[in-house]
Amino acid sequence: xxxxxxxxxxxxxxxxxxxxxxxxxxxxxxxxxxxxxxxxxxxxxxxxxxxxxxxxxxxxxxxxxxxxxxxxxxxxxxxxxxxxxxxxxxxxxxxx
Amino acid sequence: xxxxxxxxxxxxxxxxxxxxxxxxxxxxxxxxxxxxxxxxxxxxxxxxxxxxxxxxxxxxxxxxxxxxxxxxxxxxxxxxxxxxxxxxxxxxxxxxxxxxxxxxxxxxxxxxxxxxxxxxxxxxxxxxxxxxxxxxxxxxxxxxxxxxxxxxxxxxxxxxxxxxxxxxxxxxxxxxxxxxxxxxxxxxxxxxxxxxxxxxxxxxxxxxxxxxxxxxxxxxxxxxxxxxxxxxxxxxxxxxxxxxxxxxxxxxxxxxxxxxxxxxxxxxxxxxxxxxxxxxxxxxxxxxxxxxxxxxxxxxxxxxxxxxxxxxxxxxxxxxxxxxxxxxxxxxxxxxxxxxxxxxxxxxxxxxxxxxxxxxxxxxxxxxxxxxxxxxxxxxxxxxxxxxxxxxxxxxxxxxxxxxxxxxxxxxxxxxxxxxxxxxxxxxxxxxxxxxxxxxxxxxxxxxxxxxxxxxxxxxxxxxxxxxxxxxxxxxxxx
Numbered sequence: 165x166x167x168x169x170x171x172x173x174x175x176x177x178x179x180x181x182x183x184x185x186x187x188x189x190x191x192x193x194x195x196x197x198x199x200x201x202x203x204x205x206x207x208x209x210x211x212x213x214x215x216x217x218x219x220x221x222x223x224x225x226x227x228x229x230x231x232x233x234x235x236x237x238x239x240x241x242x243x244x245x246x247x248x249x250x251x252x253x254x255x256x257x258x259x260x
Numbered sequence: 261x262x263x264x265x266x267x268x269x270x271x272x273x274x275x276x277x278x279x280x281x282x283x284x285x286x287x288x289x290x291x292x293x294x295x296x297x298x299x300x301x302x303x304x305x306x307x308x309x310x311x312x313x314x315x316x317x318x319x320x321x322x323x324x325x326x327x328x329x330x331x332x333x334x335x336x337x338x339x340x341x342x343x344x345x346x347x348x349x350x351x352x353x354x355x356x357x358x359x360x361x362x363x364x365x366x367x368x369x370x371x372x373x374x375x376x377x378x379x380x381x382x383x384x385x386x387x388x389x390x391x392x393x394x395x396x397x398x399x400x401x402x403x404x405x406x407x408x409x410x411x412x413x414x415x416x417x418x419x420x421x422x423x424x425x426x427x428x429x430x431x432x433x434x435x436x437x438x439x440x441x442x443x444x445x446x447x448x449x450x451x452x453x454x455x456x457x458x459x460x461x462x463x464x465x466x467x468x469x470x471x472x473x474x475x476x477x478x479x480x481x482x483x484x485x486x487x488x489x490x491x492x493x494x495x496x497x498x499x500x501x502x503x504x505x506x507x508x509x510x511x512x513x514x515x516x517x518x519x520x521x522x523x524x525x526x527x528x529x530x531x532x533x534x535x536x537x538x539x540x541x542x543x544x545x546x547x548x549x550x551x552x553x554x555x556x557x558x559x560x561x562x563x564x565x566x567x568x569x570x571x572x573x574x575x576x577x578x579x580x581x582x583x584x585x586x587x588x589x590x591x592x593x594x595x596x597x598x599x600x601x602x603x604x605x606x607x608x609x610x611x612x613x614x615x616x617x618x619x620x621x622x623x624x625x626x627x628x629x630x631x632x633x634x635x636x637x638x639x640x641x642x643x644x645x646x647x648x649x650x651x652x653x654x655x656x657x658x659x660x661x662x663x664x665x666x667x668x669x670x671x672x673x674x675x676x677x678x679x680x681x682x683x684x685x686x687x688x689x690x691x692x693x694x695x696x697x698x699x700x701x702x703x704x705x706x707x708x709x710x711x712x713x714x715x716x717x718x719x720x721x722x723x724x725x726x727x728x729x730x731x732x733x734x735x736x737x738x739x
Contacts, residue, residue, distance in 0.1 A: 172621065179580060179624040180587065181617055182605035195622055197680050202569050202635065208642050215640030216647055218470045218500065219696030219721070220457040225499040239347075239363035245594035254589060255600045 166199040167192055265290035266426045270335055270483035273429050277324055277334050284317040284324065284334030287429075288378050291336045295380070295427045301408060304422040306341050306399050307349045308381040320376040331486050333376035338428040340419050341382040342389050342465045343474065345369055348379065352465045353397040354387040356592045356611025366463030367498065368432060368474050368491040375490060380428050384418030387613050388583065389439050389467045391415050392685045395676055396615040403672070404446060406710055410669035413443030419477045420447040430478045430487060434464055436471045437571050438689025441701035444477050445664035445714020448703045450731070451477045452484050453689075455722045456696035457502040459488075460495030468578035469500075471571075471693050481702060481731040485509035488724060504722055512725045513732040518553035522546075522730075523657030527564035528688055535667040541704045541713040542663050548737050549661070549730075557657055561649040566642050567691040572683050573626055573639035574694075580623025583616070618679060647695040654720035659730050662688055664701040664714035688716060698724045702731045 169192045176183045183191065246253040265287045268276065276282050292310060299305050313336065320334035339345055342352040346365035351357045365373075373379065386396040394402040394417025402417035404410040405425035412421040416433035420443035423431050433440045435453035444451025452475045459474045466472060476487040492506040524546065529539065550556060588594035588607025595606035612620070626635035653660065665688060675682045692699040697718055704715035715734070719727035 167625065171625075175621050175624045175628070177605075178628070179620045180584075180601070180604040180608055181612075181620060182602070182609040183617070187614075187617070191618060191621055194618060194679050195625070198572065198622060198683070199625075201680055201683075202573060204569050205566060205573075205638050205642055208563075208566060208645065210638060210641035210645075213641040213644050215637055216644040217640060218456070219647060220500055220502055222457070222500065222502065227496060236363040239361075240591075243360060243363070243591040245588060245590075245592070252590060255598055255603055257600055 166196040264294075264426070266294045266429075268429065269479045270429050270486060271480065273335050274331065278329060284320040284378060285314060287334065288313055288317040288336045288380070291380055291428055294425070298425055298427060302403050302405055302421050302425055302427075303384055303400050304402055304418040304425065304427055305338070305381045306351055306353065306384050306418070309348055309379055312348070313378050313380050316376070316378045320378060323376050330375040332372050332490055334378060335429050336378040336380045337372065338380050338383050338419060338422050338431045339369060340385050340416050340431070340433040342385055342434055343369060343432060344463045344465070345379060345382065348382065350382060351399070352388045353385050353399055354611055354613065354616065355398045356586050356588065356607065358593055360592055364463060366474070367460040367495045369463070371491050372432070383416070383422055383431060383433070386415035386417070387616050388465055388579070389415040389434055389436055390579070390615045390619055392438065392442055392682050393670070393675065394418065394443070395672065396613050398613050401672055404669045406448060406712060407669065409671055410711065411446065411672050413446035413669060415439040415443075416477065417443045420444050420449055420451065423447070423449045423477050423479060430476055430483055432474065432491075433477050435473050435475055435693070436467050436575065437693040438686045440475050440477060441664050441689050441699060441714070441716060442686070444701045446669040446712065448706070448712030449477055449479060450481055450484055450700070450702050451475070452488065452700045452724070452728075453693065453698060454488065454492065454724055455698045457500050458698070458722060458724065459492050460498040460501050462495055462497035466582040468575040469582065470574065470578060481700070481728055481735050482510060482513060484700070485513055485728050502722070507725045509725055509728055512729055515729055517549075517730055517733050519555065520658040521555045521557055521656065522549050523557050523559040523653055523660045525559050525561045525564065525653070525660055525662060527561055528662035531666045531687055533666055537707040538663050538665070538667060538713050542661070542715055545661065545704050545715045545734060548734060552733055559653050559657060559660070561653060561691065563642065563646045563649050564691055567646055567694050568684060568687055570639045570642050570646065570694055571686065571690040573635050574643065576619040576623035577626045577636050578623070580620045580627065583620055586611070615679065643694050646691055650692070650695040650697055650720070658726055660718040662716045662718065664688060664716040668707050668711035668713055692718045697721055698727050700727045700731045702735055
């Protein structure tokens, strides 16, 4: 296997995904198969080949950074999972 | 025989509305009747907008009565659920957004709705576009209207099935690496992936930002041309949209294709698992083009075989980054956890299906320290070579013709336990995506058991007009 269950655990933690033990085993197996397949790219000599990030050829598209009212505040608040006095409630991050 | 209104093409619906043979309300109601009758079985819609659509249809009828109709006025359409629609629930087919009602909307949808288009509802899909069978939806798989034991394809399976089953007149979907074309071929309808940058992606749920495109799924090539004229073009809200003028696609359809050169890339015909009936359907299309006076030229795109590997490194990498925003904090479904880490990790675990988790894991791995050069950078370098393959070949040919998929629709559950096998199903659709080229899938007959086969036409960058012109010629000959 290209990738172990321990590595899957570590990646899942980085990606903020809680996995069951069964899921860890299953993903280690399926992801190893996928990564093994990716080795096909090692056949290709890419010395001196520029990477392509996107294909439009557009460069540095800019706009003015203007502050505009969105008019969306009520709708945004309505989508929040937990609201008190019109504000988003989240678990405490810092102890006082 | 009187045709049901929902079975009309966009062009026929336009004519009927303008001639006042029927109203948009009647046309919309006909689509809802069909949805009501079929949605339990086909499962093409996650959300249906009965009330708002009938109001929109009434408003459209007023526009038509006062001679203010535009091409899409009063025409009922459906939208892939991974594309946001203002004030209409948009889940992306994942439970983490089960209750999400976007306050804003995709630019392409706003363009259609500002013409008076009637939004029927939101189509089922693989969650966030992750899949090629529509089995990765958290709202159940979509069934193929031609054989309900088969998949509809994916990721835009609900959109293709809804169009094929006449539950809408047309649909707007998203194609990252085949998500419009492959389901269109499985369901026997027309689907266009435009060139990267041709249509705005503002407001779509991003999957792989360097590959995502938005395009139509329709009953005819002419319908696709009409919709492209309405939705294409530069958008200040999407910095990757190009400034090139949008051509008059529908006017160009009838131009002759005589003496034009069609490339047949040999790599697309030498694929393991290629179905014989698919191969012979494609042969028939080539024969037709010969009859039209086209020059047929065998060509080679040597880096084709690496495109799946390139695609399935770039996509999960960009996916894992894009999906980081879905954490249960500001919107969507939040798990009831007191600790912040658990809140993130459990909300995401409950709200994503298996395939979304797999892609996030692959992407996080491929982008992590020590692996970035071996995976993401390497894939981007090979991407350059795939793109150059296409650029070289389009110096000699006007269009490339290939199957859309090596096989017709497969059984539900058949590939569900083998993610790699499902990735490999994208072999014919991923190269054009990686290179940013436009590609159209149109029906090319059916197998003996009645499953549709699709033929793919790939064009040079921004050559949508050429691709549509070829598609139109082939379509006329088949009817």
